[in-house]
Amino acid sequence: MRLSVFNIILALCFFIVPEYAASRNFVVVIDPGHGGKDVGAVGSKAREKDINLGVALKLGELISDEYDDVDVIYTRDDDTFISLQDRAEIANKAHGDLFISIHTNSVDRRSKNRKTVHGAATYTLGLHRSEENLAVAKRENSVIELEDDYTAKYQGFDPNSTESYIIFELNQNKHLEQSVDFASYVQEHFSQIGRKDNGVRQAGFWVLAKTSMPAVLVELDFICNPTQEKYLSSSSGQKELAEAIFEAFGNYKEASDYYSGALVSKNKKNVKSDKKADKRQKREKSIPENKTVYKIQFLTSPGKLSENSGYFKGMDKKQIDYYKEDGVYKYTYGEAEDKDDAAKMLKKVRSKYSDAFIIEFNAGKRIK
Ligand SMILES: [Zn+2]
Incomplete structure (x- = not known):
């Protein structure tokens, strides 16, 4: 008798375990380029390895704070040397869902545009279409030369020989589409905060080729340009860049949740979402349901933006709302029953978003 009760409990345990296993966390692997003896590119004072780490840690913190259903894994979280192969292995062992490698760009000392070149680019694995792109890959791959036995370890790959790059042509890249999606979100948010796209x-x-998950390599900007070097070294600059990548992560995560059917996650921070729901309810209650109201639409986004997003800077956040149409988030400001009041709101919003326009809502749905 006792045995059968035990069996039932045992059976229950097995029954319960797969339930938990099914709702596993999303794993993001953040890879701050270089570290330790490998300083990366250098400016007049700044070193790439420090900038990459600064942005990476800020990004990881933002993600951990916002999402309970995401595990953040770093390939390094301090100033240590990690080989490219080891970075990929860390990501693969963690069964990452997304790999974000963070780097800072530079051009050759002899380049005429060394002090003026600027802008951010996000790379996915593929065949370079320009010498410029190949040069970036060569520089980033060349760190393997700091390892003693690199020829054996990297299967004869010579980071400096253009011929070596043919191996990437043969590399099956089943994650390319998702990698490009995320890369596009990153670039979009960089340009939203005024960075050159x-x-x-x-x-x-190499590091992208060896990670078996959607993977990108972000080149934040050029350390050889004194203006950019200053921005990249500053805590506020690093914070801004991290926030932009964080917003891109939100877009990507949302799309990935949607496709995996986990849109309503049990693990999301309940307190936060409750607060948001309360706010929304309060707003909805203030005007009778069947009445037509005017709102100002000012922004659309492929993914949901965080409340603290830079897009809302300087705006009264209590007035900001959104509705979803054809899978796109459309952000609105204010709510007025009177057309004149709406016109006043429009004027205010247009000082920041010149394309903003008035829309009409009835019973929570857009009618015009
Ligand atoms: Zn680098």
């Missing part, structure tokens, strides 16, 4: 690019990066 040098686009989504492709080249043969």
Whole structure:
């Protein structure tokens, strides 16, 4: 008798375990480029390895604070040397869902535009279409030369030989589409905070080739340009860049949740979402349901933006709301029953978003 009760309990345990296993956390692997003896590119004072780490840690913190259903894994969280192969292995062992490698760009000392070149680019694995892209991959891959036995370890790959890059052509890249999606979000948010958008690019990066998950390599900006060096070294600059990548992560995560059917996650921070729901309810209650109201639409986004997003800077956050249409988030400001009041709101919003316009809502749905 006792045995059968035990069996039932045992059976229950097995029954319960797969339930938990099914709702596993999303794993993001953040890879601050270089570290330790490998300083990366250098400016007049700044070193790439420090900038990369600064942005990476800020990004990881933002993600951990916002999402309970995401595990943040770093390939390094201090100033240590990690080989490219080990970075990929850390990511693969953690069964990462997304790999974000963070780097700072530079051009050759002899380049005429060394002091003026600027802009951010996000790379996915692929065949370079320009010498410029190949040069970036060569520089980033060349760190393997700091390892003693690199020829054996990297299967004869010579980071400086253009011929070597043919191996990336043969590399099956089943995650390319998702990698490009995320890269596009990153570039979009960089340009939203006023950074120069040098686009989504492709080249043969060893670390991207060896990670078996959607993977990108972000080149934040050029350390050889004194103005950018100053920005990249500043805590506020690093924070801004981290926030932009964080917003991109939010877009990507949302899309990935949607496709995996986990849109309503049990693990999300309940307190936060409750607060948001309360606010929304309060707003909805203030005007009778069947009455037509005017709102100012000012922004659309492929993913949901965080409340603290830079897009809302300087705006009264209590007035900001959104509705979803064709999978796109459309952000609105204010709510007025009177058309004149709406016109006043429009004027205010247009000082920041010149394309903003008035829309009409009835019973929570857009009618015009
Ligand atoms: Zn680098």
